Amino acid sequence: MVLAGPPEDQGGVDALSLVAGGTDIFRRSRGVLGLVGLPIALAAAVAVLFLWVGNKQLDSIEQRRVNPEFITNALAEHMALAFTSTILVILIAVPLGIILTRPGARAVMPPVITLANMGQAVPSIGVLVLLALVWDIGFWPAIVALVAYAILPVLRNTMVGLQQVDASVIEAGRGMGMTKGAVLREIELPLAVPVILAGVRTALVINVGTATLATFVNAGGLGDIINGGLVANKQTVIVVGSVLTAAVAMFIDHLGGIAESRLSPKGL
Amino acid sequence: MTTAPAAAPTDPMIRLERLTKTFPGQARPAVEALDMDIAAGEIVVLVGPSGCGKTTTMRLINRLIEPTSGRIFLEGDEVTKVNPDQLRRRIGYVIQQVGLFPHQTIADNIATVPRMLGWDEQRIRARVDELLALVGLEPATYRGRYPKHLSGGQRQRAGVARALSADPPVMLMDEPFGAIDPITRDRLQNEFLRLQETIRKTIIFVTHDIDEAIKMGDRLAILREGSKIAQYDTPERILSAPADDFVADFIGAGASLKRLNLSRVRDVELSDWPVASVDSSRAEVLAALRASDKGAVLLLDAERRPARWVSGRELQREDGPLSEMGLPPEALVQPNATLSDALNEMLKSRYGCATVIDGAGVYQGNLDFATVSAAIQEMRRDARDRSRAEADEVHAAGEAGA
Ligand SMILES: Nc1ncnc2c1ncn2[C@@H]1O[C@H](COP(=O)(O)OP(=O)(O)O)[C@@H](O)[C@H]1O
Numbered sequence: 239m240v241l242a243g244p245p246e247d248q249g250g251v252d253a254l255s256l257v258a259g260g261t262d263i264f265r266r267s268r269g270v271l272g273l274v275g276l277p278i279a280l281a282a283a284v285a286v287l288f289l290w291v292g293n294k295q296l297d298s299i300e301q302r303r304v305n306p307e308f309i310t311n312a313l314a315e316h317m318a319l320a321f322t323s324t325i326l327v328i329l330i331a332v333p334l335g336i337i338l339t340r341p342g343a344r345a346v347m348p349p350v351i352t353l354a355n356m357g358q359a360v361p362s363i364g365v366l367v368l369l370a371l372v373w374d375i376g377f378w379p380a381i382v383a384l385v386a387y388a389i390l391p392v393l394r395n396t397m398v399g400l401q402q403v404d405a406s407v408i409e410a411g412r413g414m415g416m417t418k419g420a421v422l423r424e425i426e427l428p429l430a431v432p433v434i435l436a437g438v439r440t441a442l443v444i445n446v447g448t449a450t451l452a453t454f455v456n457a458g459g460l461g462d463i464i465n466g467g468l469v470a471n472k473q474t475v476i477v478v479g480s481v482l483t484a485a486v487a488m489f490i491d492h493l494g495g496i497a498e499s500r501l502s503p504k505g506l
Numbered sequence: 507m508t509t510a511p512a513a514a515p516t517d518p519m520i521r522l523e524r525l526t527k528t529f530p531g532q533a534r535p536a537v538e539a540l541d542m543d544i545a546a547g548e549i550v551v552l553v554g555p556s557g558c559g560k561t562t563t564m565r566l567i568n569r570l571i572e573p574t575s576g577r578i579f580l581e582g583d584e585v586t587k588v589n590p591d592q593l594r595r596r597i598g599y600v601i602q603q604v605g606l607f608p609h610q611t612i613a614d615n616i617a618t619v620p621r622m623l624g625w626d627e628q629r630i631r632a633r634v635d636e637l638l639a640l641v642g643l644e645p646a647t648y649r650g651r652y653p654k655h656l657s658g659g660q661r662q663r664a665g666v667a668r669a670l671s672a673d674p675p676v677m678l679m680d681e682p683f684g685a686i687d688p689i690t691r692d693r694l695q696n697e698f699l700r701l702q703e704t705i706r707k708t709i710i711f712v713t714h715d716i717d718e719a720i721k722m723g724d725r726l727a728i729l730r731e732g733s734k735i736a737q738y739d740t741p742e743r744i745l746s747a748p749a750d751d752f753v754a755d756f757i758g759a760g761a762s763l764k765r766l767n768l769s770r771v772r773d774v775e776l777s778d779w780p781v782a783s784v785d786s787s788r789a790e791v792l793a794a795l796r797a798s799d800k801g802a803v804l805l806l807d808a809e810r811r812p813a814r815w816v817s818g819r820e821l822q823r824e825d826g827p828l829s830e831m832g833l834p835p836e837a838l839v840q841p842n843a844t845l846s847d848a849l850n851e852m853l854k855s856r857y858g859c860a861t862v863i864d865g866a867g868v869y870q871g872n873l874d875f876a877t878v879s880a881a882i883q884e885m886r887r888d889a890r891d892r893s894r895a896e897a898d899e900v901h902a903a904g905e906a907g908a
């Protein structure tokens with residue numbers, strides 16, 4: 239899937255950052271309102287949801303899933319899945335991106351990119367079922383599927399971020415006697431940070447969304463609520479699960495946006 | 507013959523010995539067997555057409571790329587095999603694109619090498635301010651700025667400050683003013699030449715612009731394809747006696763005009779124009795005029811300062827005192843003016859003649875087209891003689907050594 243990125247994006251940045259950039263409208267409207275506007279709106283939506291649910295007579299099937307304990311637990315599982323997988327994605331994709339952009343790695347670059355593309359092209363539900371068949375069900379198989387699915391944006395953004403660093407800046411650094419490692423640490427990586435962070439944010443949002451599928455391999459998460467509602471054909475349960483998932487995804491993306499602007503170096 | 511380079515005080519600051527670089531997959535070397543000595547405190551300009559290997563030569567000297575063969579000496583020590591990162595901290599490097607780190611303030615940019623060398627922060631801060639002032643950037647204003655807030659000229663100044671930060675004995679400058687508008691470039695060139703009078707670095711300066719080369723260089727190396735030296739000499743001698751057609755072509759048609767920028771009025775023999783005192787009689791002035799082959803006489807006052815120009819016609823046809831006849835003195839130049847300036851004045855004057863006066867305004871002599879032309883011939887002959895004499899010397903030394 240190759241879409242054109244939004245114009246303000248760096249050339250070649252994964253199209254999915256288009257999704258991740260969705261809540262920037264709130265953040266870019268300056269000041270405190272920009273920072274807290276979206277969280278307030280989300281909190282209001284969730285409050286409305288619970289008021290609505292609270293005023294309803296829930297039957298026992300509904301009560302099993304729509305209760306504070308179950309929801310808190312599902313939310314915790316969901317976060318654990320999303321954050322663990324994203325951290326693993328960073329730990330794998332950023333070093334890999336660094337290695338692949340070093341001179342001498344030109345030969346191995348195409349196959350690695352193809353592999354990362356495949357990870358994203360194969361539907362994650364397929365990967366999950368496959369892993370369940372050949373390996374196991376539960377938390378770690380779910381994590382593997384999430385990592386495979388979200389590695390591409392971080393890998394690609396790391397590479398793009400490093401490649402777009404002005405060659406003359408590196409030449410000047412080397413010419414002053416900075417070692418290759420120092421140039422990487424003090425020049426290339428800081429200058430690539432905005433692009434890498436955009437990829438990480440994309441991966442995180444993908445993982446928050448995809449983690450709803452973890453329920454199919456018994457790994458919990460908010461998918462438990464949605465799927466339970468679907469199986470029992472309970473509208474209320476489905477609505478609660480879906481709205482919560484959407485609110486969490488948007489909130490995480492919002493936090494990602496804040497982190498992106500805070501962590502990007504000054505002067506760019 | 508195995509002569510180890512002796513560490514004599516006359517050692518060149520930089521010596522290149524048969525330096526060669528062939529890039530992988532290329533048939534011809536980008537730099538081919540380059541031999542060169544660069545004396546301490548001089549600006550040597552490498553000048554040659556685009557793609558002749560100038561940048562490659564610079565990157566070989568600071569070992570950003572490794573030579574295929576050949577040796578590099580710095581202050582008498584061979585540095586072909588030393589740790590290149592350590593070596594580069596002893597060599598300032600300025601490139602056309604400057605390459606300031608965009609995410610660091612100007613102060614942090616300049617502090618790069620001192621930090622690597624482990625200076626304490628207080629010393630670094632003092633050095634940064636000193637350098638900013640040296641290159642004409644107000645420290646209080648600029649130290650905290652980011653590169654994107656500077657103009658092209660200011661960035662280049664910051665780049666020069668950064669290259670000077672650890673006071674390296676040697677600076678490599680690769681087309682440092684190439685991307686700057688002509689007016690700013692001229693100013694930066696002048697400032698840099700003034701700066702060099704105080705810092706006295708050994709500088710290799712690359713340009714493809716012969717005029718910049720003539721202006722900046724104590725010595726020029728005209729390079730052809732493969733970084734081969736077509737001629738390595740002072741600007742005067744390259745202009746006066748180009749070694750071959752390649753050099754002559756590269757200098758271009760304006761060589762004689764360019765050379766006029768290098769010679770001063772005091773260096774040439776002034777011509778004999780008739781002069782007389784304003785207090786003399788008309789007959790005396792006419793006599794002086796007739797004794798010469800010129801069309802006008804310069805009248806001097808009691809202090810021998812130029813007072814009037816009068817022509818033979820005016821003397822014969824006009825009445826009134828000599829001090830009101832003819833024209834006031836024009837095209838006055840001082841002995842330290844360049845021949846180019848003098849020629850410019852001459853072209854504007856009525857008699858095609860510039861009048862040389864000293865600091866007190868006292869008449870020294872006149873300069874006309876014939877003088878300038880003779881001076882050019884003289885310079886050319888001199889340069890040829892010297893080149894020939896040197897060639898003979900080298901030849902003789904070679905025979906004596908054999
Ligand atoms: N890294 C490189 N790899 C291959 N060829 C190069 C490289 N750098 C320069 N060259 C080649 O070497 C020649 C000289 O280039 P360069 O030194 O940049 O010329 P100049 O600075 O005089 O314009 C050119 O033909 C150029 O294509």
Ligand SMILES: [Mg+2]
Pocket residue numbers: 560561562
């Ligand atoms: Mg060049």
